[in-house]
Amino acid sequence: MNSTTDRIDSYLSRELDKYIDETSRLCAQPSISATGEGIDACAVLVSDMLQERAIRVQRFETPGNPIIVGWLEGVSERTLLFYNHYDVQPPEPLELWTAPPFEPVIRDGAFYARGAADDKGEFVSRLAALDAVRSAHEGELPCGVLFVVEGEEEVGSPTIAEFVRNNKDILRCHGGIWEFGGVDLNDRPQLTLGYRGILTVEITVETMVMDAHSGGAHMLPSAAWRLVRLLERLKGKDERIQIEGFYSGAAPPSSIDLELLHALPDNESWIREHLGVKEFVSGLSGKALKEAVFNPTCNIQGIGSGYLGEGMKTIVPASAMAKIDFRLVPGQDPEDIFDKLKTQLGVWGYGDVEVKPIAMMWPAKVDPDDPLVRLTVSTAEEVYNRTSLIDPLTGGSSPVYAMANPLGGIPIVAAGINYPGGRVHAPDEHFRIADFLTGSRHVARILDGFASVEE
Amino acid sequence: MNSTTDRIDSYLSRELDKYIDETSRLCAQPSISATGEGIDACAVLVSDMLQERAIRVQRFETPGNPIIVGWLEGVSERTLLFYNHYDVQPPEPLELWTAPPFEPVIRDGAFYARGAADDKGEFVSRLAALDAVRSAHEGELPCGVLFVVEGEEEVGSPTIAEFVRNNKDILRCHGGIWEFGGVDLNDRPQLTLGYRGILTVEITVETMVMDAHSGGAHMLPSAAWRLVRLLERLKGKDERIQIEGFYSGAAPPSSIDLELLHALPDNESWIREHLGVKEFVSGLSGKALKEAVFNPTCNIQGIGSGYLGEGMKTIVPASAMAKIDFRLVPGQDPEDIFDKLKTQLGVWGYGDVEVKPIAMMWPAKVDPDDPLVRLTVSTAEEVYNRTSLIDPLTGGSSPVYAMANPLGGIPIVAAGINYPGGRVHAPDEHFRIADFLTGSRHVARILDGFASVEE
Numbered sequence: 053m054n055s056t057t058d059r060i061d062s063y064l065s066r067e068l069d070k071y072i073d074e075t076s077r078l079c080a081q082p083s084i085s086a087t088g089e090g091i092d093a094c095a096v097l098v099s100d101m102l103q104e105r106a107i108r109v110q111r112f113e114t115p116g117n118p119i120i121v122g123w124l125e126g127v128s129e130r131t132l133l134f135y136n137h138y139d140v141q142p143p144e145p146l147e148l149w150t151a152p153p154f155e156p157v158i159r160d161g162a163f164y165a166r167g168a169a170d171d172k173g174e175f176v177s178r179l180a181a182l183d184a185v186r187s188a189h190e191g192e193l194p195c196g197v198l199f200v201v202e203g204e205e206e207v208g209s210p211t212i213a214e215f216v217r218n219n220k221d222i223l224r225c226h227g228g229i230w231e232f233g234g235v236d237l238n239d240r241p242q243l244t245l246g247y248r249g250i251l252t253v254e255i256t257v258e259t260m261v262m263d264a265h266s267g268g269a270h271m272l273p274s275a276a277w278r279l280v281r282l283l284e285r286l287k288g289k290d291e292r293i294q295i296e297g298f299y300s301g302a303a304p305p306s307s308i309d310l311e312l313l314h315a316l317p318d319n320e321s322w323i324r325e326h327l328g329v330k331e332f333v334s335g336l337s338g339k340a341l342k343e344a345v346f347n348p349t350c351n352i353q354g355i356g357s358g359y360l361g362e363g364m365k366t367i368v369p370a371s372a373m374a375k376i377d378f379r380l381v382p383g384q385d386p387e388d389i390f391d392k393l394k395t396q397l398g399v400w401g402y403g404d405v406e407v408k409p410i411a412m413m414w415p416a417k418v419d420p421d422d423p424l425v426r427l428t429v430s431t432a433e434e435v436y437n438r439t440s441l442i443d444p445l446t447g448g449s450s451p452v453y454a455m456a457n458p459l460g461g462i463p464i465v466a467a468g469i470n471y472p473g474g475r476v477h478a479p480d481e482h483f484r485i486a487d488f489l490t491g492s493r494h495v496a497r498i499l500d501g502f503a504s505v506e507e
Numbered sequence: 508m509n510s511t512t513d514r515i516d517s518y519l520s521r522e523l524d525k526y527i528d529e530t531s532r533l534c535a536q537p538s539i540s541a542t543g544e545g546i547d548a549c550a551v552l553v554s555d556m557l558q559e560r561a562i563r564v565q566r567f568e569t570p571g572n573p574i575i576v577g578w579l580e581g582v583s584e585r586t587l588l589f590y591n592h593y594d595v596q597p598p599e600p601l602e603l604w605t606a607p608p609f610e611p612v613i614r615d616g617a618f619y620a621r622g623a624a625d626d627k628g629e630f631v632s633r634l635a636a637l638d639a640v641r642s643a644h645e646g647e648l649p650c651g652v653l654f655v656v657e658g659e660e661e662v663g664s665p666t667i668a669e670f671v672r673n674n675k676d677i678l679r680c681h682g683g684i685w686e687f688g689g690v691d692l693n694d695r696p697q698l699t700l701g702y703r704g705i706l707t708v709e710i711t712v713e714t715m716v717m718d719a720h721s722g723g724a725h726m727l728p729s730a731a732w733r734l735v736r737l738l739e740r741l742k743g744k745d746e747r748i749q750i751e752g753f754y755s756g757a758a759p760p761s762s763i764d765l766e767l768l769h770a771l772p773d774n775e776s777w778i779r780e781h782l783g784v785k786e787f788v789s790g791l792s793g794k795a796l797k798e799a800v801f802n803p804t805c806n807i808q809g810i811g812s813g814y815l816g817e818g819m820k821t822i823v824p825a826s827a828m829a830k831i832d833f834r835l836v837p838g839q840d841p842e843d844i845f846d847k848l849k850t851q852l853g854v855w856g857y858g859d860v861e862v863k864p865i866a867m868m869w870p871a872k873v874d875p876d877d878p879l880v881r882l883t884v885s886t887a888e889e890v891y892n893r894t895s896l897i898d899p900l901t902g903g904s905s906p907v908y909a910m911a912n913p914l915g916g917i918p919i920v921a922a923g924i925n926y927p928g929g930r931v932h933a934p935d936e937h938f939r940i941a942d943f944l945t946g947s948r949h950v951a952r953i954l955d956g957f958a959s960v961e962e
């Protein structure tokens with residue numbers, strides 16, 4: 053350790069209580085995006101907390117909740133983005149909280165409140181890291197910092213993508229720290245490098261103007277059968293998706309990706325037990341099971357037609373509906389896949405079927421060799437005394453792309469204060485105070501080193 | 508016309524008001540099997556109406572509503588069965604009735620009340636026919652008569668089949684008149700010779716103990732996909748059902764069946780318009796469309812899995828369910844088909860899937876050349892002055908089999924007072940009084956002639 057990191061670490065140990073108090077102040081202010089409760093007051097509080105540090109703040113109104121943006125210049129031209137959000141999930145069911153959700157309390161070394169872990173404590177940990185780095189450099193900051201703190205993450209971030217596209221110039225930066233980093237169940241620091249994209253569509257089939265008596269099933273066109281056959285056509289028994297051109301551009305895992313995947317802990321038997329899975333798709337197991345995340349998917353979220361109540365109803369259903377999601381790997385584009393799906397259905401004779409896009413998110417993946425990734429991993433090893441778990445691509449999706457792509461394909465990583473037991477979105481949400489300290493130290497080291505890593 | 512039929516016809520004209528009054532008396536007594544309202548009082552009334560005619564009556568208690576059985580001996584050993592029911596559908600919505608449903612009223616030559624057409628007026632028309640034939644023969648009856656009047660037809664006749672099986676000896680008869688005969692939209696007498704059987708099953712697939720995040724769709728077994736693939740396997744794109752042995756024993760149409768089918772009026776364009784059908788199954792039309800009723804079916808009554816609400820829910824569904832009905836042609840047996848389905852699913856690797864039988868009805872079909880059929884058709888021509896429409900097999904199912912099969916495969920036909928405009932099961936249910944008269948005359952002629960037709 054050099055003397056700068058010593059000064060950072062001791063600053064954060066010494067001042068820890070101050071930042072826990074600041075987290076209390078922020079968590080005591082409700083900010084429920086689902087209902088709107090306290091949103092404006094919380095946006096004001098976030099602005100205040102940034103301005104107290106002489107950060108230049110601008111509040112952007114959106115069709116939804118305001119986005120708070122903060123800029124602070126550094127010695128280097130290079131700028132590091134912090135993406136966080138000030139809104140929280142609704143606290144219900146209230147009776148399951150040990151203490152009231154908006155009256156923060158410390159119990160057994162952990163900080164409890166709605167929003168503690170997701171994402172107010174983490175936001176304050178960034179402020180702590182920033183303060184520590186400035187203190188270690190006698191008031192100077194080695195690189196610039198850009199804060200983007202939105203207020204609609206818990207309702208699906210409906211406005212952030214457009215906001216970023218429209219404000220590319222003032223959001224210029226060279227890398228970012230996403231919300232929600234931390235350690236795994238065994239306290240090992242973990243880092244996710246990539247997220248799959250998603251295209252969700254609703255497919256509606258109508259074959260008659262009303263349901264008909266099933267005595268006519270030998271001649272009447274059934275919407276249920278038509279939908280079943282359409283779906284069966286969409287994906288082969290080998291799980292290959294049959295849309296023409298679906299896989300073009302889909303990037304296979306690199307050899308580093310494969311190494312990283314194989315190094316991940318084996319959670320196969322945990323999933324089998326936890327979800328009661330007897331056999332994975334296509335009989336996958338071992339290395340092949342880990343690698344399968346690089347296969348894009350065609351999943352049925354829901355399918356419905358006809359009568360599902362007690363007993364029976366002798367009908368041929370006139371309409372049927374399915375919600376389908378495609379998880380897309382890097383190199384695939386949900387808009388392009390949507391067009392190809394529509395074209396393919398036409399080719400198969402399903403041109404009459406209604407296909408409505410419900411949601412699109414783009415894939416995003418940072419290179420395992422990116423300097424910011426290497427910095428994040430090496431500093432995590434210093435702070436946690438353990439090597440990081442690095443997941444090259446996770447099965448889910450993230451709005452990371454909405455920042456990374458328009459801002460020039462900047463690398464974005466996550467580091468933070470969370471652990472899997474934190475009851476995020478549930479009653480008794482919390483973070484462990486020890487994690488707050490290590491997470492702040494980790495982020496401070498990244499901030500300290502970001503100016504000098506090569507791109 | 509011979510003098511017996513003259514006497515029958517003039518008796519029925521002369522005494523018409525008396526039978527309308529008797530229908531009023533019966534319809535004024537509610538008898539709603541869905542709620543139990545008035546059932547017992549109506550069963551008593553039916554017994555009384557039979558006993559007033561010196562018919563020997565026995566009331567059979569069942570797990571549900573009582574069944575009233577009446578016997579009357581004739582000159583011949585041969586006995587004709589009348590199957591009717593004294594229960595009715597609930598009258599709701601009451602506000603849509605022009606007059607209260609249990610206060611019978613005559614308007615514009617039609618008799619309005621709940622149960623008028625289905626099936627109380629028709630039951631009284633049988634009594635009228637019986638009285639007319641006895642009167643024409645000075646008190647004697649050429650053949651014996653057996654009445655079976657049940658009280659649960661409107662809730663699916665759950666007890667009648669077992670009752671018949673357990674009482675075969677005392678229900679001995681040589682042919683039967685089913686409820687619900689009459690004329691079509693063009694006042695042409697119509698006769699259905701056969702009904703398809705039905706097997707309804709509920710298929711439940713479970714692949715996990717709970718729904719999982721769709722980010723795992725590349726590896727997690729989806730109940731929705733498993734069900735879709737099972738269904739697709741069950742029936743080929745050519746509509747052939749793929750269960751081993753499904754078609755064995757299924758009787759194809761005879762050459763007379765085909766002649767009768769082709770002689771039926773063409774309702775193809777009416778169905779297209781009424782149901783908004785663009786294309787029939789397999790592109791059927793013309794003669795092939797009419798003949799298709801002899802194809803047994805595999806129909807999806809309903810299918811459901813996962814999320815169907817607004818927007819989306821990124822899950823892999825853990826469970827999925829479908830209700831399937833198979834309509835079976837003469838020669839097929841729903842119990843046998845159920846066993847074959849279970850076996851086939853095992854062979855295909857779906858042994859873990861739950862398959863629950865929901866309902867079974869057997870096919871039933873009378874030979875177009877049967878003497879009772881010929882008698883019914885020839886007497887209809889006398890009464891209506893028109894040839895009958897004869898449907899050799901209708902797509903739907905009927906409890907006819909529950910009498911015809913255990914009683915030695917007796918021929919059963921329908922004749923009666925109904926027309927398609929009678930608003931059966933709906934507010935303002937009614938029959939036309941002219942139809943009551945012709946229907947009674949028709950049934951009286953069948954009763955009069957039944958002793959002397961050859962078997």
